[in-house]
Amino acid sequence: xxxxxxxxxxxxxxxxxxxxxxxxxxxxxxxxxxxxxxxxxxxxxxxxxxxxxxxxxxxxxxxxxxxxxxxxxxxxxxxxxxxxxxxxxxxxxxxxxxxxxxxxxxxxxxxxxxxxxxxxxxxxxxxxxxxxxxxxxxxxxxxxxxxxxxxxxxxxxxxxxxxxxxxxxxxxxxxxxxxxxxxxxxxxxxxxxxxxxxxxxxxxxxxxxxxxxxxxxxxxxxxxxxxxxxxxxxxxxxxxxxxxxxxxxxxxxxxxxxxxxxxxxxxxxxxxxxxxxxxxxxxxxxxxxxxxxxxxxxxxxxxxxxxxxxxxxxxxxxxxxxxxxxxxxxxxxxxxxxxxxxxxxxxxxxxxxxxxxxxxxxxxxxxxxxxxxxxxxxxxxxxxxxxxxxxxxxxxxxxxxxxxxxxxxxxxxxxxxxxxxxxxxxxxxxxxxxxxxxxxxxxxxxxxxxxxxxxxxxxxxxxxxxxxxxxxxxxxxxxxxxxxxxxxx
RNA sequence: GGUCUGGUGGCCGAGUGGCUAGGCUCAGCUCUGCAAAAGCUGCUACAGCGGUUCGAAUCCGCUCCAGACCUCCA
Numbered sequence: 199x200x201x202x203x204x205x206x207x208x209x210x211x212x213x214x215x216x217x218x219x220x221x222x223x224x225x226x227x228x229x230x231x232x233x234x235x236x237x238x239x240x241x242x243x244x245x246x247x248x249x250x251x252x253x254x255x256x257x258x259x260x261x262x263x264x265x266x267x268x269x270x271x272x273x274x275x276x277x278x279x280x281x282x283x284x285x286x287x288x289x290x291x292x293x294x295x296x297x298x299x300x301x302x303x304x305x306x307x308x309x310x311x312x313x314x315x316x317x318x319x320x321x322x323x324x325x326x327x328x329x330x331x332x333x334x335x336x337x338x339x340x341x342x343x344x345x346x347x348x349x350x351x352x353x354x355x356x357x358x359x360x361x362x363x364x365x366x367x368x369x370x371x372x373x374x375x376x377x378x379x380x381x382x383x384x385x386x387x388x389x390x391x392x393x394x395x396x397x398x399x400x401x402x403x404x405x406x407x408x409x410x411x412x413x414x415x416x417x418x419x420x421x422x423x424x425x426x427x428x429x430x431x432x433x434x435x436x437x438x439x440x441x442x443x444x445x446x447x448x449x450x451x452x453x454x455x456x457x458x459x460x461x462x463x464x465x466x467x468x469x470x471x472x473x474x475x476x477x478x479x480x481x482x483x484x485x486x487x488x489x490x491x492x493x494x495x496x497x498x499x500x501x502x503x504x505x506x507x508x509x510x511x512x513x514x515x516x517x518x519x520x521x522x523x524x525x526x527x528x529x530x531x532x533x534x535x536x537x538x539x540x541x542x543x544x545x546x547x548x549x550x551x552x553x554x555x556x557x558x559x560x561x562x563x564x565x566x567x568x569x570x571x572x573x574x575x576x577x578x579x580x581x582x583x584x585x586x587x588x589x590x591x592x593x594x595x596x597x598x599x600x601x602x603x604x605x606x607x608x609x610x611x612x613x614x615x616x617x618x619x620x621x622x623x624x625x626x627x628x629x630x631x632x633x634x635x636x637x638x639x640x641x642x643x644x645x646x647x648x649x650x651x652x653x654x655x656x657x658x659x660x661x662x663x664x665x666x667x668x669x670x671x672x673x674x675x676x677x678x679x680x681x682x683x684x685x686x687x
Numbered sequence: 688g689g690u691c692u693g694g695u696g697g698c699c700g701a702g703u704g705g706c707u708a709g710g711c712u713c714a715g716c717u718c719u720g721c722a723a724a725a726g727c728u729g730c731u732a733c734a735g736c737g738g739u740u741c742g743a744a745u746c747c748g749c750u751c752c753a754g755a756c757c758u759c760c761a
Contacts, residue, residue, distance in 0.1 A: 236760090236761060237761045440756065441760080444757085476753070476754065480760060515701090515709085516701085527699075528699045528711085534712095538710085580709080593725050596725080600726095658721075676724045677719070
């Protein structure tokens with residue numbers, strides 16, 4: 199298997215440090231507002247990585263954090279904690295903010311069938327560890343305290359480390375660009391970043407430390423929690439493209455500043471952005487959808503509602519490393535495509551072997567291509583193309599156009615179960631009121647029997663009446679040689 | 688300005704130095720009482736200009752265009 203490593207900018211063969219164990223860390227959300235679809239895309243990307251590694255038999259420890267403190271609204275010293283700000287605005291405790299949006303995040307993950315990680319640590323749960331990591335970095339000479347805050351000494355670090363290796367930035371160029379920023383009096387150098395910030399009187403979230411009553415810096419929690427649960431050097435670190443700099447660059451610096459020269463992460467994976475009309479989806483642009491808006495279609499940029507599975511499928515039709523543009527025609531195409539895939543998948547129930555000397559489908563070849571697609575940097579669009587070839591096979595067999603053996607059918611079924619279900623996480627969307635399904639199926643059988651009787655008598659008026667009236671209710675009738683089937687909207 | 692992505696047929700979106708991606712749309716055919724579904728067929732693209740090559744959309748250079756990051760953002 200090969201992974202596109204953003205550290206080397208090349209596809210590299212995946213070899214874990216300690217097989218069959220794999221450690222994977224993904225930067226989770228900051229829980230101060232609702233997640234939008236752009237966030238969902240990133241977590242979906244790593245859901246696929248996680249699922250595929252599990253499918254291959256790896257024992258994966260998947261750590262995805264919740265950032266519940268520490269990120270400021272701006273770079274200046276008077277910048278306010280986002281969570282604190284929200285708490286002030288809504289007149290509630292910061293931890294209420296955190297809880298509310300953590301719950302929301304979990305709900306959204308569930309709606310999109312994104313598996314929960316093995317460990318979901320929070321920044322506030324690791325204040326002690328963060329303080330001790332700062333102490334280590336100071337001990338090693340890469341950080342200094344100043345007026346109750348602690349800063350990472352980027353210049354000092356860069357003397358014997360390659361700061362900027364991940365993002366391709368050169369320190370001298372960064373220097374030029376940062377010079378203009380203000381509110382940096384405490385720093386020795388504008389490039390330095392905070393490990394600990396002294397809290398001013400208005401700050402709601404603060405903890406005691408050797409330096410001041412304050413709160414941890416922006417990038418520290420991920421270094422601390424990845425080290426704690428995955429070790430000083432682990433296999434995969436993921437996150438959105440927009441975290442590459444400065445967040446991940448700082449993480450590397452903190453890890454190496456604290457623990458020594460070993461690269462903390464072997465494979466960096468960055469998911470690309472979701473765009474809307476060519477623009478990055480973000481909260482400030484007002485072009486982000488919440489899942490609710492998406493499902494109901496209640497948003498000015500949406501022509502109609504789209505189901506979570508449609509969106510999941512749509513996102514998987516593009517490769518994670520490229521940007522993906524969110525548009526109504528593209529969503530509608532995905533909706534139809536998914537329906538065709540699901541319909542074929544549902545046909546397995548009544549698929550029977552068909553005799554024939556020649557023209558048997560080569561299911562082994564399909565499976566090989568499916569693995570080849572996933573092994574090539576989790577190429578889900580290519581996998582989906584393979585699945586569509588399998589759809590054609592299923593439909594041909596179902597239509598009696600193609601011979602197949604009993605083994606062929608079960609191999610085909612396994613292909614769908616493993617790749618569409620286990621790996622892509624696609625499941626048929628449940629109709630409202632699952633408990634009523636049996637009864638409505640029985641009712642449909644009755645109606646179809648009546649209609650078959652009418653058709654046998656060439657009473658087309660009655661047959662069409664039944665079909666049209668059911669169609670108006672959202673039930674599609676499809677006749678074939680072997681009988682009649684139906685689908686619900 | 689720097690760093691980094693990308694520009695593919697009507698739309699979305701893969702990929703590869705030479706051989707059909709796939710989905711959606713559209714047209715035709717088969718099947719069918721009609722319809723739908725399904726199957727088959729067609730619409731054959733790779734920003735522009737140079738270069739390397741027997742051969743490039745795929746490699747190299749330049750140009751143009753778009754986007755992201757460089758301040759919090761998945």
